[in-house]
Amino acid sequence: MTPEIISQWLLKFKINVGMAELLSLLGAGLYLFILALLANFVAKRFIKYIIHPLIRKTSMQWDDLLIDHNVIVRFSHIGPAAIIHFFAPALFDNFPSIAGFFQLIVNTYLIVIILFVIDGVLNFTRSLWERSSMGKRYPAKSFIQAAKLVINLIGFIFILSALLEKSPLVLFSGLGAVTAILLLIFKDAILGLVAGFQLSINNMVMVGDWIEMPARGADGDVIDVSLTTVKVQNWDKTITTIPTYALITDSFKNWRGMSESGGRRIKRPLYIDMRTIQFADEDLLARFKRIRLLRPYLESKLEEIQKYNDHVGEELSELINGRRLTNVGTFRAYCVAYLRNHPKVHQDMTLLVRQLPPSSQGLPLEIYVFTNDIAWARYEDIQGDIFDHFLSVLPEFGLSAYQAPSGADLEKAGFALKQEG
Structure with missing residues (x-):
C-alpha cells in the first residue's frame, strides 16, 4: 500500500x-x-x-x-x-x-x-x-x-x-x-581489568573464598568478583565492597588453603603458674600411673631415667644430681597423648605441645594442632572441649593455671592481714 x-x-x-x-x-x-x-x-x-x-x-x-x-x-x-x-x-x-x-x-x-x-x-x-x-x-x-x-x-x-x-x-x-x-x-x-587478570592468573581470589582484609573492614566470604569491585559478605551478614585493584596493591589473608587442606589450626597457650612446677615425688608418680594415656610414656621414660641414675650411685640423695620426672613435663606428655587419641584432631598434620619462653604471666604451654572439621561453629566447639579438659586436669598433675590477681583476691588478702593484726 x-x-x-x-x-x-x-x-x-x-x-x-x-x-x-x-x-x-x-x-x-x-x-x-x-x-x-x-x-x-x-x-x-x-x-x-x-x-x-x-x-x-x-x-x-x-x-x-x-x-x-x-x-x-x-x-x-x-x-x-x-x-x-x-x-x-x-x-x-x-x-x-x-x-x-x-x-x-x-x-x-x-x-x-x-x-x-x-x-x-x-x-x-x-x-x-x-x-x-x-x-x-x-x-x-x-x-x-x-x-x-x-x-x-x-x-x-x-x-x-x-x-x-x-x-x-x-x-x-x-x-x-x-x-x-x-x-x-x-x-x-x-x-580493575589489569587486577582481574592478575587475580585470575595467580589464582589469588575466587567466589566462595574466605578472605580477611582489616584495612577495608572485610572478613568473610567472597560473593562476587567483577571488573571494578569485589563483594565480601562479612560474618555479621554485612557486605563490604572492595575495589578489585586494592586486592593487588594491599595485603589480605585468604583462608582457602585451610579449607582445601581439610584441617583448621588451633594455636593457643595455657599459662601455667610457675610456683606449682616441681619434681614428681612418689605420690605424684603413683597418681600418674593410674592415668591410662600416660602408661606407655611412663614405662619408657622411667626406664630411661633409671638407666641414667644407675650410673650416679649414692649421689642420688640430692635431687639435682639425677634425672627426675616433673609434673609439667608429664602434663605435656599427657596433652600429646590426649590429642593423639582425639577423634576430632587431624592426625596427618602438625601436632605440637611446646613450651614458650616464661613471662610475667607464667609458663606458656602452647597447643598447636589442626582439627579435622573446618566448619567455624564445630571448630570452636572442638577447641573449647580440648581446653576445658586440659584446664580441668591441671590439679591432677599438681599444677594450676596462672591468673592475674583480681579485686576479690586483694580484698581477701587484706582481710587475712587484718585478721592476723
Whole structure:
C-alpha cells in the first residue's frame, strides 16, 4: 500500500492535495510499522513455541543456557529490520529522503541488535564457563565485563558513524585526541581489568573464598568478583565492597588453603603458674600411673631415667644430681597423648605441645594442632572441649593455671592481714 494509492483514495473525499499527501505518508509509515511489529511477533512466537521446546528436549544441559540468557530471542529483532529494509524503498519510491531516513534507522537498529546478541552470547559463555570446574577457580565475570565495555564502545562508534553518515575509521582516528579523557573516565575499569587478570592468573581470589582484609573492614566470604569491585559478605551478614585493584596493591589473608587442606589450626597457650612446677615425688608418680594415656610414656621414660641414675650411685640423695620426672613435663606428655587419641584432631598434620619462653604471666604451654572439621561453629566447639579438659586436669598433675590477681583476691588478702593484726 504505497503513499500514492492512499493519496488517490483520500482525494475522493475532497481532501486537498497537501493534506492528502501528508496523510498518505503517515499511513504508509503506520503500515510499515504494523508490518514490523507483526514480523517481530511472529518471530518471537516461532522461537518460543518451536525452537525453545526443541532445545528443552535435547539431552544436553548446556543448550538450556541459550534460553536462560535470551540469546535466540534476541535474533527475533532482525525480522522488523528486514521488513523495513525491504519494504521502505518500495513504499517510498517517490520519496528518496524518507526512504533514506528509514534506511538510516535500519542501519542503527541493526548495530543495536548485534550488540544485544553479542551481550547475550557473552552471558551464555560466562554461565557455561562457570559451570565447569575451572570456572569456579578462574571466574570470568571481570573478563566478560571488560569485553562488553570494549564491544559497546566500538558499537557506539559505529552507531555514530551511521547517524553522521561517516566512515568509522574517521571516528576511530579521532580517539587519539580524547585518550586522556577516556583514561580518566574508565580509570577504575582499566585498573580493575589489569587486577582481574592478575587475580585470575595467580589464582589469588575466587567466589566462595574466605578472605580477611582489616584495612577495608572485610572478613568473610567472597560473593562476587567483577571488573571494578569485589563483594565480601562479612560474618555479621554485612557486605563490604572492595575495589578489585586494592586486592593487588594491599595485603589480605585468604583462608582457602585451610579449607582445601581439610584441617583448621588451633594455636593457643595455657599459662601455667610457675610456683606449682616441681619434681614428681612418689605420690605424684603413683597418681600418674593410674592415668591410662600416660602408661606407655611412663614405662619408657622411667626406664630411661633409671638407666641414667644407675650410673650416679649414692649421689642420688640430692635431687639435682639425677634425672627426675616433673609434673609439667608429664602434663605435656599427657596433652600429646590426649590429642593423639582425639577423634576430632587431624592426625596427618602438625601436632605440637611446646613450651614458650616464661613471662610475667607464667609458663606458656602452647597447643598447636589442626582439627579435622573446618566448619567455624564445630571448630570452636572442638577447641573449647580440648581446653576445658586440659584446664580441668591441671590439679591432677599438681599444677594450676596462672591468673592475674583480681579485686576479690586483694580484698581477701587484706582481710587475712587484718585478721592476723
